[in-house]
Amino acid sequence: MISSRRQTHRWLMTALAVLLPWLAVRALLQRPEIPPVAATAAPLFARSDLGGAEGEGDLLVAFDWPVQDTQLKGQLVLDDTLQLRLSAEEPLNLADPLLYWSSTRRSPESFAQAQLLGSFAGAGTHRYRLPAGVGRALRSRQPGLLLLVSPLDQRIVASWELPSLSAGGERP
């Protein structure tokens, strides 16, 4: 009995001695140049100063964005900084959706070059403090696109061209 278990142990360790170094070396060799980051981790938002914005501020532009079977209500608000507020009455049928901004006019095939604004998980109003680059683009004639991304499927679910602040937009 003990002898057979020693034999099992010996063959098990021999198999692991082949499998694990192979796995380890392959994992190390395939490391991406830019480390993957858990996109929903709070430190990412905090470090990038993309945490939820507070306060009322001045409404600059309001817009509706049809996504799936619902209309998202968007607002660009100027408080201390430029903010985007996006509301959903019902949670979208997506796992942990993320909101990105892309500077291109056309919907890109990949969101790799887009800038993460934050998580759009759950119902209610989500507030995003917009980075300076987005603010500059909004005041130009090419304000860029909002992209709703499913990290699970690694695809863009919906896109919406933002109204330009220089063109006036739809003022309330």
Add this chain to the structure above:
Amino acid sequence: MSHGYVAVQWTRRKLIYDGVLLAGVSAYLLLFMGISHWWAAAANVPLETDGAAIRAYGSAAYILLHLTLSIGPLARLNPLFHTLLFNRRHMGVMVFLLGFLHVNGWHLPKEPWSWLGQRAPQFPWSFHGALNWYNDFGNREPLVSLFTSNGHFNDFALFPFELLGVIGLAVLFVMAATSHDFWLTNLTAPVWKAIHMAVYAGYAALVGHVFLGALQTNQSPWLAALVLAGLIWLLAIHLISGWREWAIDGHPLQADASGWVDLGPIDAIPDGRAKVVALAGERVAVFRQGSEVFALSNVCQHQNGPLGEGRVVNGCVVCPWHGYEYRLETGASPPPFSECVPTFPVELHQGRVRIGLPPRPPQQA
């Protein structure tokens, strides 16, 4: 509990062992957090304290798992390491606890307050575990998010390493839950040891968890080299000790026409020690005490430790793992204990030791 179960008492050695273990783990965690704070201050960047604590507990569990799994083969290679072996189950339980804290943080220890409808105190060492810290920012429950947010099973680089961690932790839980002597006694040592062989599957899962997870984001070559060295060390000592054992198991002795097996001259066995041979599919420990020889099964009834590596004290062989004793003449433990091992007929023939088959059944004192 079973009527046959007798609780093993705490001893001074056990308390010292556990004290050193706790002190070592605490020192590591404090040092890890201290260095993290110092580094963040020096680099003038905000420290993500929860992330640092998650890494501290995770790395502590991973290092301690390596130490725990090293003790067995090291004890096979050098008897000096027997002193670490007798209480290594507590190290295994500690590995599970550290792994659990890595995942769950200090949520569970605060639960009793919520059961009583009270607000839990804010421990200074409290932190969110990896489950909440990385999976509680969406519209799904953290556990649901953990199991559904990454479905790249066909992609090596993006493989859901978290699930490998879950598998490893589940195995460690089974090990920890069944580590007590109560289970050892009631499951019997062979079944218990077969269950605990699963720790190697758990270890493999945790190696995958680390290489496909932490080492993808932390790209320090030193860390990769350290983790790789730990893996190679552990595999090497297991393989060396395993194949050294094969030198005995792979060459079983055969009985001659008279039914006896010749073991060579009595002088080849050191006084008070044993020679271990493979016979009839199992190992036999042949002890010499002065001019007398005794042959017992090499397998201790407690945890199947190697009796042949034990010393003879007061006519009893003492198992080097946990100190269980068996009389050389009968194979029975001295009263009040009831364990016993089979013995073999043995004789001295012209200065040479010969043992016979079949073994005598175990006989209680």
